[in-house]
Amino acid sequence: MPDPVGFLKIGRAMTGDPHRDPSERVKDYHEVFTLLPTPQVRQQAQRCMACGVPFCHDGCPLGNLIPEWNDLVYQDRWREAYERLDYTNNFPEFTGFTCPAPCEAACVLEINDDPVMIKQIELSIIERAFEEGWVVPRPPARHTGRTVAVVGSGPAGMAAAAQLNQSGHRVVVYERDEAPGGLLRFGIPDFKLEKRFVDRRIAVLEAEGIEFRCGVDVGVDVSAEELRAGHDAVVVAVGARLHRELDVPGAKLEGVHLAMDYLYDRNRAITGDRARYEPTITAGGKHVVVIGGGDTAADCIANAHRERALSVTQLDRYPGPAGTRPREIATWPEMPRRLPSTYALDEGGERRFDVVTLSLSGTGGRVEAVHTATSAGPPTFDPVPGTEGQIPADLVLVAIGFAGPERDAFLDQLELAEDAQGNVKAPGYATSVDGVFACGDARRGQSIVVWAINEARECAVVVDRYLEQGTA
Numbered sequence: 203m204p205d206p207v208g209f210l211k212i213g214r215a216m217t218g219d220p221h222r223d224p225s226e227r228v229k230d231y232h233e234v235f236t237l238l239p240t241p242q243v244r245q246q247a248q249r250c251m252a253c254g255v256p257f258c259h260d261g262c263p264l265g266n267l268i269p270e271w272n273d274l275v276y277q278d279r280w281r282e283a284y285e286r287l288d289y290t291n292n293f294p295e296f297t298g299f300t301c302p303a304p305c306e307a308a309c310v311l312e313i314n315d316d317p318v319m320i321k322q323i324e325l326s327i328i329e330r331a332f333e334e335g336w337v338v339p340r341p342p343a344r345h346t347g348r349t350v351a352v353v354g355s356g357p358a359g360m361a362a363a364a365q366l367n368q369s370g371h372r373v374v375v376y377e378r379d380e381a382p383g384g385l386l387r388f389g390i391p392d393f394k395l396e397k398r399f400v401d402r403r404i405a406v407l408e409a410e411g412i413e414f415r416c417g418v419d420v421g422v423d424v425s426a427e428e429l430r431a432g433h434d435a436v437v438v439a440v441g442a443r444l445h446r447e448l449d450v451p452g453a454k455l456e457g458v459h460l461a462m463d464y465l466y467d468r469n470r471a472i473t474g475d476r477a478r479y480e481p482t483i484t485a486g487g488k489h490v491v492v493i494g495g496g497d498t499a500a501d502c503i504a505n506a507h508r509e510r511a512l513s514v515t516q517l518d519r520y521p522g523p524a525g526t527r528p529r530e531i532a533t534w535p536e537m538p539r540r541l542p543s544t545y546a547l548d549e550g551g552e553r554r555f556d557v558v559t560l561s562l563s564g565t566g567g568r569v570e571a572v573h574t575a576t577s578a579g580p581p582t583f584d585p586v587p588g589t590e591g592q593i594p595a596d597l598v599l600v601a602i603g604f605a606g607p608e609r610d611a612f613l614d615q616l617e618l619a620e621d622a623q624g625n626v627k628a629p630g631y632a633t634s635v636d637g638v639f640a641c642g643d644a645r646r647g648q649s650i651v652v653w654a655i656n657e658a659r660e661c662a663v664v665v666d667r668y669l670e671q672g673t674a
Contacts, residue, residue: 261308356384358642
């Protein structure tokens with residue numbers, strides 16, 4: 203801590219993270235998030251207090267050594283900062299762009315001031331590392347002769363593959379979609395994570411010896427039995443893609459879609475490969491209603507803006523936050539559950555709190571309106587009598603979360619035990635089937651990218667022990 207009073211002299215660069223101007227970014231699909239100039243990043247790192255008990259460590263599921271690399275950035279020792287960051291985090295560029303930063307919520311400064319810009323500093327470190335050529339393939343020094351199949355190429359699958367490959371095992375990642383990345387590629391819009399960043403990391407992993415087999419639907423193209431016979435261990439990292447569906451009259455009308463179907467459709471559409479893929483869901487020229495209050499809903503809103511929707515309305519059944527800062531609506535060091543606005547609403551649209559959806563209606567089988575009422579609030583969210591209303595809607599996007607992993611042919615063939623929530627039961631990462639392990643959202647339920655990476659790293663240790671000793 204070279205400057206023990208840095209936090210007293212220097213304020214946070216801005217109240218939120220630096221973003222491009224909403225009126226400009228809404229015209230394209232490029233990153234909305236920007237990096238501060240290097241001198242400002244160093245100055246922001248100077249605010250870190252190097253607390254005796256660094257709660258940011260606990261706030262981050264990966265246990266990132268945040269005060270250490272903050273200090274190194276402040277001292278202009280960027281390569282060492284990268285080495286400390288790389289020690290705990292396989293993919294800082296993914297977390298730097300997409301993580302909601304629970305570490306910042308846990309920052310001691312956040313008790314009565316704006317927290318250190320941890321996420322901005324992290325992203326600055328990894329981008330500097332790529333620019334300087336410090337991120338290079340590191341093939342394992344030895345090979346064990348054992349092979350591992352990782353099913354799913356999202357952040358959990360990629361991190362598990364990276365860790366097991368470093369242990370010397372031959373790793374093959376199976377992905378049913380046409381390219382690796384999972385939700386990083388198909389679920390998160392380009393304006394939050396441009397796919398060049400995903401491709402850049404995949405190239406490093408491939409150079410390290412990991413094989414990605416895309417367009418392979420395990421359970422259909424290759425059976426679970428064949429997969430197990432061809433590998434010494436199997437890691438299930440298929441995510442939690444079973445959508446929660448809207449259970450109201452009219453939910454099956456044409457024009458009502460699950461949010462992730464829309465996001466997958468838009469991500470594929472903007473690749474420019476129209477000869478191979480023609481989008482089927484569009485918000486252009488329509489009145490759009492997004493049901494749900496989370497990040498997926500925000501991504502739908504932002505996509506609708508870029509398609510030039512006539513209007514975008516978000517319906518959130520929870521009450522609006524009482525304060526204007528995250529700390530006013532949560533108890534430190536917990537992560538705030540909801541914020542007054544999002545990057546998507548900064549671009550336009552309307553968010554209505556305390557609203558429940560009663561039904562959807564239309565003519566000719568196509569949706570035309572969403573019927574609502576004021577919510578009585580948690581836990582029941584009952585409609586308040588006499589508050590009924592309706593909103594015009596040509597496109598309704600349902601973003602109310604995920605119930606767990608899809609019970610597809612692969613999981614059915616494995617006959618894995620489930621927990622009470624419908625996730626793959628793997629309390630110590632080992633499932634009910636010998637040699638089969640699970641991590642990420644498939645094991646813990648829908649969560650954020652840092653938890654996916656954390657789960658994968660811990661799972662890889664268990665798998666490695668199983669391969670070396672024959673026991674999990």
